[in-house]
Amino acid sequence: MPEDSRPFPPGTLPARLNPALRQQLLALGGIRHYPHGEMLMREAEPYGEVILLLDGFVKITANGEENRLAFLVIRSRGDILGEISAMEQDTHTGTATAAGPVVGRAMSAAAFRSFLEQNPPAAFAVAELVANKLRNSIRRRVEHVDGSVRGRLARVLIELATLWGRPAARGVQLAVGLSQPELAALVAADERSVNRALAELRNMQVVDVGYRRVIVLDLEGLERVAFGNNNRPGGSSS
Known part of the structure; x- marks a missing residue:
């Protein structure tokens, strides 16, 4: 076509x-x-x-x-x-x-x-x-001025996975390869802080990370990191 x-x-x-x-x-x-x-x-x-x-x-x-x-x-x-x-x-x-x-x-x-x-x-x-x-x-x-680096990174990864994710063997892989400096720039943080946040998310088993490769393994778990239990967009605040 x-x-x-x-x-x-x-x-x-x-x-x-x-x-x-x-x-x-x-x-x-x-x-x-x-x-x-x-x-x-x-x-x-x-x-x-x-x-x-x-x-x-x-x-x-x-x-x-x-x-x-x-x-x-x-x-x-x-x-x-x-x-x-x-x-x-x-x-x-x-x-x-x-x-x-x-x-x-x-x-x-x-x-x-x-x-x-x-x-x-x-x-x-x-x-x-x-x-x-x-x-x-x-x-x-x-x-960028609200919340931890881990929370900001989680929000960015959710947005990227939602807009430009593609199915992988496990979870959703970002269709665009991003370097560590690019991820750091996306969340307005230094590379060391982003590397630490990525390691934490990987240990929580919500993402898998490789060279210019990020796979979201657990979108709901990533949302809990990003927004908490009561602060997801569209969620209740009771």
């Missing part, structure tokens, strides 16, 4: 558009293939392209204080890269790196801006996506 005809995940830009606008978006630019490790965009470089991801995973990173890695998010099918820089006509705020083979539709920033200017519903959909990114960023900042 052609890649562009597969359903896009709910909440992504193509899924938010009506069929006619979605086809217009998918007609912009051209298909590109990015091998593992290739940088699709670089932090602080001038804007030039917007990329709609069609297949694979991309890690978005940025340099924080003292040039320390700040791992931001993982992007996958249906996500767009470079849209904020294109709209602001400014430099990229992060680096996008292929985590495995990636397929994307690359279009010029000018073509993307013209598409939004001519189609207000599409512009509104992009504004909603940007607002969601800001909301998620604020939520993460709050979580």
